[in-house]
Amino acid sequence: MQTILKILSFLGLALTIVPSLLVFSGVIELSFHKTLMLAGTLLWFFTAPFWLNKTKHPEAV
């Protein structure tokens, strides 16, 4: 389960960054990039919290 979540999270990050590179290369339009980026964002936030950040960070006081 953890592995599937991780794969989905990294897919989310890929959807966040790769479309912009495709816009830069002239492969896709800016509006399509925005849609894909939103999909990537949702994918990341619905999967990453379940496996990332399980250990406590030093207190920042």
Add this chain to the structure above:
Amino acid sequence: MKQTLAKQLDAINEYEREPVPQSKLKGLKSFIGMYAGEHTAGTEFVIGPLFVVHGVTAPDLFLGLLVGNLLAVLSWAFLCAPIAVKTRLTLYFQLEKICGKYLVSGYNIVNALMFCFLAGSMIAVAATAVGIPFDIAMPGLEDMYPNSVGWMVTVFFVGAVITVVAILGYEQISRFANVCAPWMILVFIAAAFAVMPQLGITSVGSFWEVAQSRIWTGVPVEGFSKFTFWHVAFFAWFANMAMHIGMGDLSILRYAKKWQYGFASTTGMFLGHVIAWIASGILVAAASGAITPGPIAYNSAGIAGAICVMIAGWTTANPTIYRAGLAIQSIVPTVKRWKVTLVVGLVTTVAALFPALVMRLLDFVALYGLVLMPMGAIIFIDFYIIPKLGLRSNYASAVNSRFNIAAGVTWIATLLICLSLNYFQGIEIFFLGLPGWFIAATLYIMLSKVYQQKQTAPHIIREVSSSSF
């Protein structure tokens, strides 16, 4: 709910007045993640654009960022981290031992006030994204006061939410911020790449030419001073002066197993600051000079961009308000912490109403570092130099004093001299941190010699002083 809150506060208060034990030390990974997250904040969306507004040239920007951020990393690694791992005390307790309780209270009030203003600018940044769906009139570069009722309502709404979360959910929001960090950095990069074709950048080879002719043109916006390599380098170095040279991160790096973990700040400076400031500069150029963070991120990255601005502002304003609350609470320990945080949140929200805080952020950040820097110089000198001169380290603690006059006069006099240099000599605030540090160091040595000789009493037991690392 009360029990949960009490538990959270207890967790935060761990080892406030004692060294962190060996068993609680953290590995390098914790610091790499934390620094990357902390330095990809809502304010980065403002700092990058302000460099453009101040007419920095592209070579000055890139070289300045490289040099300045490198110096910042070295400051963390060689000034702050070695003392942190030797003493393993919070900044506040270390200062109390040197300066005494009353002086530390004064420092805490100033520190809390600075935190409020900093958090206020982050709330304002988040509000520029929250206001997008409601088509609220955003403040412009020239606006110093709130420019619409819609803006005021949005800021109050965002400020209220952030304050409530700061009271109830510090731990959760801190974890959420860590989840956001890698995604946020990618949004910054992606947004910049996506708008490059609009500026005429269609290949890596064409970047530099367009960067010089359309982004960092070297021409400041009317009414703004011209920035050079030196401005960028010193700003990048001193943007977090309060944390490294000012020793604020003693509280964090005391958990580090080795002093070399100070180099973990590289992630914050180079992944966070350098990339975010360059990316947000590109977004401004693509938005024809508009600098309001929410709309420019929305234009380039759609809803994800607006969410990024909102989260970047929120996740960094939240712990900042919390820290301000802690600083004040240490002065009035009898008042409940949630009440203190509520008042701090209110002050912060009122500050956020004024766009001047955002539009003059560079000056404020420089002032913030300058005001807290002398205490960092005092800690450094007290740790390395004072014992070598035959004087007492941690003097207030050694003689049970509540106000170390040598430290107090050093702090005030340094600030007065620096502000005089700014006012009478016209030296810009960005450049005062460096001479200011040497002024503070010299004053503290001289005043300690005089003060400690006067105050010496035979019963005083010399505290264990620390040697160099």
